[in-house]
Amino acid sequence: MTDAPVMTAPSATAPVMQATALQRHYEVSGGFMRKPRLLKAVAGLDFQLTPGKTLAVVGESGCGKSTLARMVAMIEEPTEGTLTLDGKPVLPDDWADLRQSVQIVFQDPYGSLNPRQRIGTILMEPLVINTKLTKAEREAKAREMLQLVGLRPEHFDRYPHMFSGGQRQRIAIARALMLDPKVLVLDEPVSALDLSIQSAILNLLTELQDRLQLAYLFISHDLGVVRHVADEVIVMYLGRAVERGSKAALFAAPQHPYTVALLSATPQANPGAEKRRIKLKGELPSPLAVPNGCAFAPRCWKAQDTCRAKTPELGAAPHSAACFFPENAG
Numbered sequence: 421m422t423d424a425p426v427m428t429a430p431s432a433t434a435p436v437m438q439a440t441a442l443q444r445h446y447e448v449s450g451g452f453m454r455k456p457r458l459l460k461a462v463a464g465l466d467f468q469l470t471p472g473k474t475l476a477v478v479g480e481s482g483c484g485k486s487t488l489a490r491m492v493a494m495i496e497e498p499t500e501g502t503l504t505l506d507g508k509p510v511l512p513d514d515w516a517d518l519r520q521s522v523q524i525v526f527q528d529p530y531g532s533l534n535p536r537q538r539i540g541t542i543l544m545e546p547l548v549i550n551t552k553l554t555k556a557e558r559e560a561k562a563r564e565m566l567q568l569v570g571l572r573p574e575h576f577d578r579y580p581h582m583f584s585g586g587q588r589q590r591i592a593i594a595r596a597l598m599l600d601p602k603v604l605v606l607d608e609p610v611s612a613l614d615l616s617i618q619s620a621i622l623n624l625l626t627e628l629q630d631r632l633q634l635a636y637l638f639i640s641h642d643l644g645v646v647r648h649v650a651d652e653v654i655v656m657y658l659g660r661a662v663e664r665g666s667k668a669a670l671f672a673a674p675q676h677p678y679t680v681a682l683l684s685a686t687p688q689a690n691p692g693a694e695k696r697r698i699k700l701k702g703e704l705p706s707p708l709a710v711p712n713g714c715a716f717a718p719r720c721w722k723a724q725d726t727c728r729a730k731t732p733e734l735g736a737a738p739h740s741a742a743c744f745f746p747e748n749a750g
């Protein structure tokens with residue numbers, strides 16, 4: 421008698437990084453003779469990053485996106501909450517070791533490369549610091565990486581000023597990949613580039629993700645860009661997640677009025693949709709004076725007394741909004 425084959429359901433890929441109630445506060449001087457005030461740049465975020473998948477975080481300037489990027493990239497310590505990498509807590513004492521696994525690419529491809537170093541040196545530097553590879557091995561790896569990001573072997577000996585913005589961003593991506601990271605934090609990686617170059621870089625990022633099974637945290641203010649790259653999306657407003665969902669669900673049926681307004685202002689994000697731009701009331705409040713109740717209520721066309729009295733929480737459903745009167749709620 422032969423044993424029947426054991427049938428197991430394919431298991432979902434385990435997350436590589438997990439954030440729980442992540443917060444970052446700053447003490448901001450209150451001015452002459454006044455007490456410092458607490459600014460909650462990130463006021464409690466939960467998320468996970470999965471190999472081969474992109475979590476996009478979107479919101480207006482000042483909502484806390486870059487602060488989040490810096491915490492995940494181990495540049496800044498969370499004030500509260502936890503981050504884990506492969507199930508182990510990410511603690512500042514271990515940052516030096518763990519940083520190899522989490523690399524960051526910044527917005528500005530002009531400022532992020534040392535103008536006095538040749539590209540080869542820039543690429544090999546992380547290997548000099550973090551590995552015992554020989555010079556020949558370092559050089560081979562740098563050349564391989566140049567090719568992987570679509571640059572040519574002769575670029576190895578050139579200086580950053582000899583490249584266009586898009587090429588420099590390719591170099592920054594190559595440098596971020598030199599230590600075989602598991603997670604890439606992409607902080608507005610195409611915002612400084614011409615529209616025509618943006619899609620080439622986004623395609624490159626997608627190809628690299630498929631090939632290397634990287635987990636991406638993609639920070640952007642632009643839902644049009646997010647639409648091209650995201651699997652999951654978090655919409656942030658004043659340090660909090662106001663909506664979370666799969667890209668398909670969030671773009672097809674946004675629930676939070678803030679997401680609806682952002683989408684209405686991004687024609688390319690939703691080409692089929694009726695082009696009625698929602699103009700929000702007032703300005704984004706200061707994170708030092710976050711309104712009571714729902715922070716978005718003063719600008720929301722649906723706000724009622726409840727919204728000003730109580731703070732709505734994000735639900736547990738895969739697609740949910742922190743809103744008492746959501747749109748498109750199924």
Ligand SMILES: Nc1ncnc2c1ncn2[C@@H]1O[C@H](COP(=O)(O)OP(=O)(O)OP(=O)(O)O)[C@@H](O)[C@H]1O
Binds near residue numbers: 448484485486487488
């Ligand atoms: N080191 C700091 N000290 C004090 N406040 C800070 C500090 N860093 C950020 N902030 C404040 O935290 C809030 C969130 O800033 P953050 O840069 O994370 O937002 P953002 O969404 O990335 O905006 P942008 O796209 O303009 O960078 C802002 O009000 C900012 O002024």
